[in-house]
Amino acid sequence: DTAVSQTPKYLVTQMGNDKSIKCEQNLGHDTMYWYKQDSKKFLKIMFSYNNKELIINETVPNRFSPKSPDKAHLNLHINSLELGDSAVYFCASRRQGGTDTQYFGPGTRLTVL
Amino acid sequence: QQQVKQSPQSLIVQKGGIPIINCAYENTAFDYFPWYQQFPGKGPALLIAIRPDVSEKKEGRFTISFNKSAKQFSLHIMDSQPGDSATYFCAASGKGFQKLVFGTGTRLLVSP
Numbered sequence A: 001d002t003a004v005s006q007t008p009k010y011l012v013t014q015m016g017n018d019k020s021i022k023c024e025q026n027l028g029h030d031t032m033y034w035y036k037q038d039s040k041k042f043l044k045i046m047f048s049y050n051n052k053e054l055i056i057n058e059t060v061p062n063r064f065s066p067k068s069p070d071k072a073h074l075n076l077h078i079n080s081l082e083l084g085d086s087a088v089y090f091c092a093s094r095r096q097g098g099t100d101t102q103y104f105g106p107g108t109r110l111t112v113l
Numbered sequence B: 001q002q003q004v005k006q007s008p009q010s011l012i013v014q015k016g017g018i019p020i021i022n023c024a025y026e027n028t029a030f031d032y033f034p035w036y037q038q039f040p041g042k043g044p045a046l047l048i049a050i051r052p053d054v055s056e057k058k059e060g061r062f063t064i065s066f067n068k069s070a071k072q073f074s075l076h077i078m079d080s081q082p083g084d085s086a087t088y089f090c091a092a093s094g095k096g097f098q099k100l101v102f103g104t105g106t107r108l109l110v111s112p
Helices: none
Strands: A004-007 A010-013 A019-025 A031-037 A043-050 A053-057 A064-070 A073-078 A087-094 A108-112 B004-007 B010-014 B020-025 B033-038 B045-050 B056-059 B062-067 B072-077 B086-092 B106-111
Touching: A004 A087, A010 A019, A019 A031, A019 A087, A019 A108, A031 A073, A043 A064, A043 A073, A053 A064, A073 A087, B004 B086, B020 B086, B033 B062, B045 B056, B045 B062, B045 B072, B072 B086
Parallel strands: A010 A108, B010 B106
Antiparallel strands: A004 A019, A019 A073, A031 A043, A031 A087, A043 A053, A064 A073, A087 A108, B004 B020, B020 B072, B033 B045, B033 B086, B056 B062, B062 B072, B086 B106
């Protein structure tokens, strides 16, 4: 019954590695997001996809590449990981239209050593 | 113009107290103002939301007060409980916006 799920929950890796985080929603929504939450709890939007099409890219480094194989999935691939990438990454989804509720996943805590 | 300013950054109240978290915005195109609650280790979840056609909305112990002329809105938690200890985010959006603009968050601790 999980609405928005993410895997993995925790990810610990070395600098320079490449890693992916997966997100799936079973709400039938057509818009999905990736957020980064830093140690100060600030929520920063990274990307948004609507019907598999990129609609928001908030000046995120090219090392981050989202991929949406279908409306229910939005994965995040990160190349050449850096220490500053350590954060909690949240996936979210909502129906089309800016005023509908966004549903967040449980988050993926990424630690880069 | 797309910022939402939130204060205070942190707040400690005793059980039964009424914490108040304030947010201010500049963009008059915003017409949807939700509050999200985030517990440690969890994702944010919608708590309550308001549109500018009303000045107040209550859901249980949670109340949003909205002042359209001042471009401010606030969250009040009546009879606060230790279980309300969490981080609270205000946000804003509107027609034509593809995203929510979040405030910087308020960490609330309700002591027993």
